[in-house]
Amino acid sequence: MTSTHIDAAAVTDLHAGFAGDVIQPDDPGYDEARTLFNAMIDRRPALIAQCASDDDVARAVRTGRDLGLEIAVRGGGHGVAGTALSDGGLVVDLRRLNAITVDPEAGTVRVGGGATMALMDRATEPYGMIAMGGRVSTTGVGGFTLGGGSGWLERKYGLACDNLLEVEVVTAAGEKVRATAEENPDLFWALHGGGGNFGVATSFTFRLHELATVTLAFLLWPPEAGPEIAAAYRDTMADAPDELGGAALYLTPPPEEFVPEEMVGKLAFATLLIYAGTGADADAALAPMMQLGHTGGVVLEMPYADMQCMFDDPPGLRNYWSAEYLHGCPDEALAAFTVRAREMVVPSPSLHTLIPGGGAMASSGSDYPIPWRNAPWVVHPLALWEDEADDERAIAWVHNVRAAVKPWSTGAVYLNFIGDEGRGRVEAGLGARNHQRLADVKTRYDPGNLFHLNHNIRPN
Known part of the structure; x- marks a missing residue:
C-alpha cells in the first residue's frame, strides 16, 4: 500500500x-x-x-x-x-471512454478502452459483422485484448489480438502514442499478450468479420456420464470444422425450461457447441454430439450478440480461477479432469471447463508472445461462490484441478484466465524468450515500472 x-x-x-x-x-x-x-x-x-x-x-x-x-x-x-x-x-x-465507431466499408471498428464486449457486439450487430470477442458480455475489451483475447469463436477468427490493427496508448510519461505494425511496432507486438504493462490503452481498432447468426447447442447429462461424453467430445473436436467452438464442462444448472427439474441445483455434465453460422453445415457439425442421448438442453439459432450474453457470470460473487494448457488430452488426462469435478462447491455458479484449441488460433504465423495459442486443449476451473466460509475449499479445488492435469501441461498460460500466481508463472506463461523481449519494451516505455498492477513484466 x-x-x-x-x-x-x-x-x-x-x-x-x-x-x-x-x-x-x-x-x-x-x-x-x-x-x-x-x-x-x-x-x-x-x-x-x-x-x-x-x-x-x-x-x-x-x-x-x-x-x-x-x-x-x-x-x-x-x-x-x-x-x-x-x-x-x-x-x-476508463469506463467513460466507451465510444465505438464502425466503418462497414473498411470492415473495422474503433473501440474506446473502457468499453465492454456488450457495447462492442451491439455496435457491430446492425452491420451483420462481429469483432472477435470473448465468452461473456461483461468483459472489458481492453484487458481482454491486451492479454491476447480468447473467445468462443477463436478457432474460426483467431484471437482478438490477431485482429488488432491499431492501439492508442498513454505512456508512463503521460505521452500519447499510436501503435501499429508500422508505427512503434515493438510496442504493438508487446500489446499482443503482454497485458497492461506498457501504458494505458485508450482505444483499439479491430478487423471485423461478417457474421450475424450462430447455432448453439447446450446439452446436459448426469455427472456419471461425464467420462464417456467428455471422450466423445474430445474425439468430435479432433475432426470438427474451424467454425465450431465451445467447451465440455461440469456445472450446476439453474432453473431453466431446458433443464430437467431433477438436475436443477445439482452437479451435471454439459457440452456447449457454438457454430459460426447456420444451416446444413451447422447441423452436420453438431450431429455427433446430438446423437449421444442428452438428458436436457437446448438447440438455438440466434444473433451472435445475444449468444455472447448467455453465459454472463453473475456479479457480486467471490471468484478464483486458474488454467492449464495441455499438449494433449489422452484418456488419463480426461480421467483426471472428470474426477476433480466431485470436489466442486455445489450448488454454485462454478464451472469446470475443458476448452478445445486449434483452428485459426493455432495456425497463425505471428510471433506474438502467446505460446499458449498452440495448445490443443485447456482445462480452466472457475470457482464462483457466495460465502466467505467457502474460500479455502473453493481455492483448494482450483489448485487441485491444476495439479491433477499438470503431467500434460505445456507450462504456457493465458494470463487473463488466472489470478496472482507469482512471477514464475508469468514468465513461464509468456515464454522465456518472449519475456526478455517484453522486458526490453517495458524498459523503453515504462522504465520505472509505474504500471505494475498486472501480471507484471519488470523492466531490465
Whole structure:
C-alpha cells in the first residue's frame, strides 16, 4: 500500500481542466466506483479518476506519478486478479471512454478502452459483422485484448489480438502514442499478450468479420456420464470444422425450461457447441454430439450478440480461477479432469471447463508472445461462490484441478484466465524468450515500472 495522504493542491490541479470526475473516499458514489466484479477484492483507492478523454488519462497518469501514488487501470473491472484497484493509490478509470465507431466499408471498428464486449457486439450487430470477442458480455475489451483475447469463436477468427490493427496508448510519461505494425511496432507486438504493462490503452481498432447468426447447442447429462461424453467430445473436436467452438464442462444448472427439474441445483455434465453460422453445415457439425442421448438442453439459432450474453457470470460473487494448457488430452488426462469435478462447491455458479484449441488460433504465423495459442486443449476451473466460509475449499479445488492435469501441461498460460500466481508463472506463461523481449519494451516505455498492477513484466 502507498501513502493515502494526498496534497489538496495536487487534487485541485487534477480537477482543473479534467473533463471527467475525480472521486475521493468521502465523496458520494465512492463505494460504487470502487466495486469490482470479483467480490473478494475490497480495496480503497485514495483517488478514482473517471476519465472522459485521452487528455484526462494523461493528466491522471502524470498526477499519480508526480504524487508517488500506486496507479491502477480500470477497464471493465472483470479481471479475476482485481488489479483494477489499489489501496491508497490512484485508479485511472476508463469506463467513460466507451465510444465505438464502425466503418462497414473498411470492415473495422474503433473501440474506446473502457468499453465492454456488450457495447462492442451491439455496435457491430446492425452491420451483420462481429469483432472477435470473448465468452461473456461483461468483459472489458481492453484487458481482454491486451492479454491476447480468447473467445468462443477463436478457432474460426483467431484471437482478438490477431485482429488488432491499431492501439492508442498513454505512456508512463503521460505521452500519447499510436501503435501499429508500422508505427512503434515493438510496442504493438508487446500489446499482443503482454497485458497492461506498457501504458494505458485508450482505444483499439479491430478487423471485423461478417457474421450475424450462430447455432448453439447446450446439452446436459448426469455427472456419471461425464467420462464417456467428455471422450466423445474430445474425439468430435479432433475432426470438427474451424467454425465450431465451445467447451465440455461440469456445472450446476439453474432453473431453466431446458433443464430437467431433477438436475436443477445439482452437479451435471454439459457440452456447449457454438457454430459460426447456420444451416446444413451447422447441423452436420453438431450431429455427433446430438446423437449421444442428452438428458436436457437446448438447440438455438440466434444473433451472435445475444449468444455472447448467455453465459454472463453473475456479479457480486467471490471468484478464483486458474488454467492449464495441455499438449494433449489422452484418456488419463480426461480421467483426471472428470474426477476433480466431485470436489466442486455445489450448488454454485462454478464451472469446470475443458476448452478445445486449434483452428485459426493455432495456425497463425505471428510471433506474438502467446505460446499458449498452440495448445490443443485447456482445462480452466472457475470457482464462483457466495460465502466467505467457502474460500479455502473453493481455492483448494482450483489448485487441485491444476495439479491433477499438470503431467500434460505445456507450462504456457493465458494470463487473463488466472489470478496472482507469482512471477514464475508469468514468465513461464509468456515464454522465456518472449519475456526478455517484453522486458526490453517495458524498459523503453515504462522504465520505472509505474504500471505494475498486472501480471507484471519488470523492466531490465
